[in-house]
Amino acid sequence: MKTKLILTLVLIVSIALFAFTNNDDSQGIPISTTPQKQFIVVLDAGHGGTDPGNNGNGFLEKDIVLDVTLQVGKLLEAQPGFKVIYTRKTDDFIKLKERGPVANEADADIFVSIHCDAHHTQAYGVGTFVMGLDKSGKNLETAKKENEVIFLEENYEESYAGFDPNSPESLIGLTIIQEEYLDQSIMLAGLIQNNIVNNLKRKNRNVKQAPFWVLHSSYMPSVLVELGFLTNNTEGKYINSEKGRKEMASQITNGIVAYKKNLELATNDFQNPEITDDKIDEALKVSEKKIYKDIDFRVQIAALGNKLETKPENFKGLKGVNREQEGSLYKYYYGNTSDYNEIKILQVQAQEKGYSTCFVVAYKEGKKINLSKVLNTEEK
Ligand SMILES: [Zn+2]
The missing domain is CATH 3.30.70.1070 (Sporulation related repeat)
Structure with missing residues (x-):
């Protein structure tokens, strides 16, 4: 639109x-x-340090997503016009509420958070999320799991102002800031999701809205990619593999590059003449x-x-x-x-x-x- x-x-x-x-x-x-403006991408590797994320099949989410994130960053930095900022580059614990502000302080163009999903069944597939509440409430499960890391923080009741990761109602207020970037977030999510699904032939769990704390406070288009389910025997093995990580990183990169191109196309006619x-x-x-x-x-x-x-x-x-x-x-x-x-x-x-x-x-x-x-x- x-x-x-x-x-x-x-x-x-x-x-x-x-x-x-x-x-x-x-x-x-x-x-x-026209001097080329740098396109600033904040890459957020989920979890880290004392927060391992999920460990489906014994694979460690925090390690996988850090590796994929660093690879995406490297690929983007090799492209002209990109600047990459990371919320973490090492195995550190970063509070959820500190991640969005990194992007705001950098006046970033986009914020991309990278995670792996888990489920008690053999569910599998790739999903990309934007901030929001879907009416069915179906997508809450993943968001709740990713939000739960807050429990690991000391004084979380104080620092998250009464937000309860287990109560959908308390999440509603979080969706307001991101509403303004919804169209662009959906465009970015769609490009990342389609690149992964189509080029790597992964199961498509689509672009969805869900209330992720990590997405709520950034003032720019923001998405969260769930690369797939570590708990699924086949998918977990693939995502954990060197090949899987490399392929995922390159398709996330393709999605981000396509997003930047789309924005440029929309305004290209103005650049010449300036x-x-x-x-x-x-x-x-x-x-x-x-x-x-x-x-x-x-x-x-x-x-x-x-x-x-x-x-x-x-x-x-x-x-x-x-x-x-x-x-x-x-x-x-x-x-x-x-x-x-x-x-x-x-x-x-x-x-x-x-x-x-x-x-x-x-x-x-x-x-x-x-x-x-x-x-x-x-x-x-
Ligand atoms: Zn996660």
Whole structure:
């Protein structure tokens, strides 16, 4: 859905800009004039140290996932434009609640957590999860198991604010931050899942939503891959093998690389010629208005735990950024207009500045409302 929006955007702004770029200097501008922004991937090897994860068939989840994670990192770092950050590179115990913040502090583009599943039956197959609660509650079992590591931490009652890994109800509140990145998380999860399933002929347990604590606090598309079941005799042996780990790592990498390419494709038309602030101003001047009365559209560029001054230096040069507090979170918005075409052009500008996952939100009388509902009503 987001891709469709971006593509619509590409079209609108391309048309608006066309009138201003058909002069001589629009030709032959090499793509390399746009400096390549690094795509930051945070890789999270599940468990570690005193937390072994599951040990189905005697295989150690913490060792397998660390090996696969390090291999993914190595493969990504060999690609141009990638920067990799790890939550752990050694056999250390890292608290669940410390993993998401690593990604937030790095201002990462994506967060990928890697695990192996376990079951008391011979269940098998690969599944990739995004944060959320599915209505059936069927996917809770895996999430509960992965969340249980919290019990290993001292004072977990205090540090996890009453969160009980065994109670689905207490998980509901955790899904809020990630909701905003759901489309992109699903896209990333789908690309990883399809690469593994199709290229390695693994059983497809699909992309699913479940409330994993480790996914809930990151402000970027975030997924958790369950490579398969160590408890299954055949699958466990495969995942534990050198071949299995290597193949899994290479397909996770393929999924991540494909995700980055998809994002670039969606915005590629803007990179040559480069979209300067002047061109955005020109596009704004010529764009047709599409006014929704009583609605304020804004581009949400960031949601952070810390309070930043809204000066341009803090926001990659964007002027007039607004900050609003929502719960424990500060949200930062660019633009404020009832003209939907204008906000889409401003979104392109924010993307050009590096906020590749920014999105449009709608407000009515100071309250955030559902954007798709607004757009489905007649413009006024
Ligand atoms: Zn695990």
